Amino acid sequence: MAIKKLGSQTIRLLNPPSIISTGTVVGPKEGEGPLAQYFDTILDDDLFGEDSWEKAESKLTKESVKSALSKARLNMTDMEYMFGGDLLNQLMSTSFAARDLQIPFFGLYGACSTMTESLSLASMIIDGGYADNVVATTSSHFSAAERQYRFPLESGNQRPVTSQWTVTGSGSAILSAKGEGPYITYVTTGKVIDFGIKDATNMGAAMAPAAVDTIRMHLADTGFKPDDYDLIITGDLGKIGHQIALELLEKEGYDLSKVLKDCGIEVFDNEKQDTHSGGSGCGCSAVVFCGYLYDQLKSKNLNKILLISTGALLSPTSTLQGESIPSIAHAVTIESKLVN
Incomplete structure (x- = not known):
């Protein structure tokens, strides 16, 4: 069972x-x-x-x-x-x-x-x-x-x-198995979502629907509300994908405007560093979490976060063959301390 x-x-x-x-x-x-x-x-x-x-x-x-x-x-x-x-x-x-x-x-x-x-x-x-x-x-x-x-x-x-x-x-x-936290308490596994985006230079738009689907399912499965979290942070939607995600979540009845952020926006200063829509890549959510977010959890500045890394499942071959970009997002709840 x-x-x-x-x-x-x-x-x-x-x-x-x-x-x-x-x-x-x-x-x-x-x-x-x-x-x-x-x-x-x-x-x-x-x-x-x-x-x-x-x-x-x-x-x-x-x-x-x-x-x-x-x-x-x-x-x-x-x-x-x-x-x-x-x-x-x-x-x-x-x-x-x-x-x-x-x-x-x-x-x-x-x-x-x-x-x-x-x-x-x-x-x-x-x-x-x-x-x-x-x-x-x-x-x-x-x-x-x-x-x-x-x-x-x-x-x-x-x-x-x-x-x-x-x-x-x-x-x-x-x-x-032993330690004083922070702890991973919930895991929400994403589904592959494809809204038909084909532009490989617009990954945020391709990945945003997958992030929204996983956030929606996590909240539905757990019964949590957005304000139960100090921070809900996606992996690398960038400025464009982040805005799309907020709008799609609002259509689903969720207002995450106060708690939703994105690692791809946080890792660079987009204006000064000329990163256009922001950061991306496997390493984006990895270094933001293992660096900044982990520090904030350890110091108790953050007590409960939902980390949702977002991925575009394209390949050079699929792009050249004109395929759309299927995407996925996985989420973990991380808490600074366990609450009985």
Whole structure:
């Protein structure tokens, strides 16, 4: 019997895992943004001493995992599983990192929703009694993503105002069966939603309906109201997608204007840094959560948040074949303390 299931898409964790530490590594542009003080390592060079963007991204993952382990005073051998992914073909950055880290590995692809997908599955495996210590990690790299999905940087293509800037960064979180919080208490798994958007330079519009669907189902399944949360924050809708999400939620009868924010808006100063609609990428919600949001939860400035990472499930092939952009959003409730 699925005693932990609520409604159609949500799980209430009966033994909520604690997030005992996090680690973040970001690129130079992210280090010039408003959240710089919350990142562990800010690179001077986004090649990170490597000879390709992809190798640099893999190193981001390795270093963010090591940073989280160091702060938790744990060794690599203490980690029973690693859940993680990135945007690249065959999860090459995370897979090569897992090769070097030698932690039993579940590779995940949820596009930019991968951070909450990894947190969801890591939480469930601990809640189920299958592990005590698990790492959830995600990364992205601006230059690697541009090369795979759009145009190589050498082409010098003009970016439209709807486009977003892929975050160069990796965030890792260590989840444990023991700890003093913050805790992951609920998991809402998203469905693939497709409103027929085909413009790969307007990801916010493509992903907003998926975010709205997951938020709506989470509230319906749990009975929570928006004001039960200090913050509801999406992964990387950017300015355009954020506004679309607010309007769609209002049509569903939910006013989230006071609590809904977006990691893609928070990570950069859009005006000063010329990021057009904001940040995006797997690393966007990963570094904002593992840096800024985790700090706010630990200091009790935030007591209960809903993190919804949003992902566009397109590929270069599907774009060239004229397909629309299916999207997904996964959500986790994170609380600074457990309330009986």
